Amino acid sequence: xxxxxxxxxxxxxxxxxxxxxxxxxxxxxxxxxxxxxxxxxxxxxxxxxxxxxxxxxxxxxxxxxxxxxxxxxxxxxxxxxxxxxxxxxxxxxxxxxxxxxxxxxxxxxxxxxxxxxxxxxxxxxxxxxxxxxxxxxxxxxxxxxxxxxxxxxxxx
Amino acid sequence: xxxxxxxxxxxxxxxxxxxxxxxxxxxxxxxxxxxxxxxxxxxxxxxxxxxxxxxxxxxxxxxxxxxxxxxxxxxxxxxxxxxxxxxxxxxxxxxxxxxxxxxxxxxxxxxxxxxxxxxxxxxxxxxxxxxxxxxxxxxxxxxxxxxxxxxxxxxx
DNA sequence: ACGATTGTTGACAGACTTACTCGACTTTAG
DNA sequence: CTAAAGTCGAGTAAGTCTGTCAACAATCGT
Numbered sequence: 001x002x003x004x005x006x007x008x009x010x011x012x013x014x015x016x017x018x019x020x021x022x023x024x025x026x027x028x029x030x031x032x033x034x035x036x037x038x039x040x041x042x043x044x045x046x047x048x049x050x051x052x053x054x055x056x057x058x059x060x061x062x063x064x065x066x067x068x069x070x071x072x073x074x075x076x077x078x079x080x081x082x083x084x085x086x087x088x089x090x091x092x093x094x095x096x097x098x099x100x101x102x103x104x105x106x107x108x109x110x111x112x113x114x115x116x117x118x119x120x121x122x123x124x125x126x127x128x129x130x131x132x133x134x135x136x137x138x139x140x141x142x143x144x145x146x147x148x149x150x151x152x153x154x155x156x
Numbered sequence: 157x158x159x160x161x162x163x164x165x166x167x168x169x170x171x172x173x174x175x176x177x178x179x180x181x182x183x184x185x186x187x188x189x190x191x192x193x194x195x196x197x198x199x200x201x202x203x204x205x206x207x208x209x210x211x212x213x214x215x216x217x218x219x220x221x222x223x224x225x226x227x228x229x230x231x232x233x234x235x236x237x238x239x240x241x242x243x244x245x246x247x248x249x250x251x252x253x254x255x256x257x258x259x260x261x262x263x264x265x266x267x268x269x270x271x272x273x274x275x276x277x278x279x280x281x282x283x284x285x286x287x288x289x290x291x292x293x294x295x296x297x298x299x300x301x302x303x304x305x306x307x308x309x310x311x312x
Numbered sequence: 313a314c315g316a317t318t319g320t321t322g323a324c325a326g327a328c329t330t331a332c333t334c335g336a337c338t339t340t341a342g
Numbered sequence: 343c344t345a346a347a348g349t350c351g352a353g354t355a356a357g358t359c360t361g362t363c364a365a366c367a368a369t370c371g372t
Contacts, residue, residue: 014257014279015330019272026274038346052332058348071341072345087278100286101170116175118182118298122243122289123170129285130256133278142274171359194317208361214319226318227370319368329358339348 014095020048021056021094022087022142028066029082029143036068036075056094063093082143088134098134100126170251176204177212177250178243178298184222185238185299192224192231212250219249238299244290254290256282 023046031037039057043050057076060066067079078085092098099105101123103116179202187193195213199206213232216222223235234241248254255261257279264276 016332017330019257019275022275023272049332051334054347055332061348068347069341070339070345070347073342074340074346076347101175116179118301119175119178121301122293125289126286129289130282133281133285137278145274145277172361173359205361207363210318211361217319224318225370226316226368228316229371230317230369232318314372316371317369320366322365323363325360325362327359327361330356331354332356333354334352336351337349340346342343342345 014091017056017059017094018091020046020053021060022090022139023048024053024056024076025060025065025078025082025085025090025139026143026146028076028078029139032078032082036073036077038075042076059093060090063089065090065093078139081140083138083140085139086135087137087139087142088131090139091134098127098130099123100130170247173212173215173250174247176202176209177216178246178295179204180209180212180232181216181221181234181238181241181246181295182299182302184232184234185295188234188238192229192233194231198232215249216246219245221246221249234295238295241295242291243293243295243298244287246295247290254283254286255279256286 024042027042027046028037039054040050042048042057043053048056057066057068061068061076065079065085066076068074068076097105101119104120104123104127180198183198183202184193195210196206198204198213199209204212213222213224217224217232221235221241222232224230224232253261257275259272260276260279260283
């Protein structure tokens with residue numbers, strides 16, 4: 001016997017990427033159809049570090065969720081109606097695979113541990129239920145639920 | 157605009173702790189009622205690093221899932237019938253909170269970002285469905301599903 | 313009494329991830 | 343010309359994950 005270590009709080013987590021990215025999408029949903037918003041303004045209003053948000057917007061653009069306009073008075077806007085954009089798409093773009101265990105994305109043959117076989121079914125069910133829940137919400141849903149204090153302008 | 161970085165594969169993950177710990181519990185279930193098993197033997201048969209497994213067994217013992225016997229011919233055994241031990245208990249003991257986002261474990265008041273409010277409902281539903289799935293399996297279920305090749309003795 | 317085995321505690325290391333920041337240069341559009 | 347986004351490449355501070363190593367105590371069978 002040797003030792004053990006304190007446990008942090010949680011596995012299966014969503015990082016700040018998902019959180020910040022969703023905040024940006026909600027802010028964009030708030031301005032949908034009213035022209036592009038600049039990264040700096042989104043960052044200011046949603047309390048996200050600007051240069052970090054920049055990376056996230058690039059990710060979202062490459063995933064086709066956001067369109068960007070260069071030049072003065074340019075900025076970012078939603079590529080589609082927020083009611084047609086699921087939270088699932090956003091989270092997958094921002095966070096990557098939803099697999100709770102890394103080996104779940106690989107075929108069972110490549111998993112060299114027959115000792116964990118019984119587990120595969122469990123984690124697959126969890127992944128599916130997680131996906132289904134995320135897919136059942138749209139960006140518009142989140143936008144609609146947000147408190148008015150935040151929907152107002154420039155709450156610092 | 158600045159840059160962004162390659163994304164790894166996945167958030168919301170279960171680490172090797174959960175995997176290894178479950179393997180150990182399955183092995184113990186295989187010997188349930190036949191006296192204690194030593195850490196070294198479990199490690200050998202389930203291909204888990206021995207000293208790491210040691211920590212995990214300590215964690216499982218403190219959570220009341222495993223009983224340990226000191227002295228020669230000592231070892232570890234399941235504290236209860238594997239059919240009465242849920243995978244949920246094991247994973248919570250091994251991995252900690254099941255919250256997909258850290259702030260979910262804190263009360264909404266303490267969450268100082270009203271910008272993420274709409275998200276709380278989503279992540280809570282995911283946590284609940286994950287818990288329900290894990291709670292619906294027992295260690296005995298996993299043990300029963302395991303291929304015979306593994307259930308045999310000393311496959312190296 | 314001896315030896316095998318677990319219990320407890322503390323330190324540490326290497327690889328990776330997360331959350332960022334900074335700088336330099338390019339492209340687009342008013 | 344300038345304001346904005348696009349692209350590329352570095353780097354950092356902190357934390358986590360997966361372990362290893364060492365010392366010492368407690369328990370039990372022989």
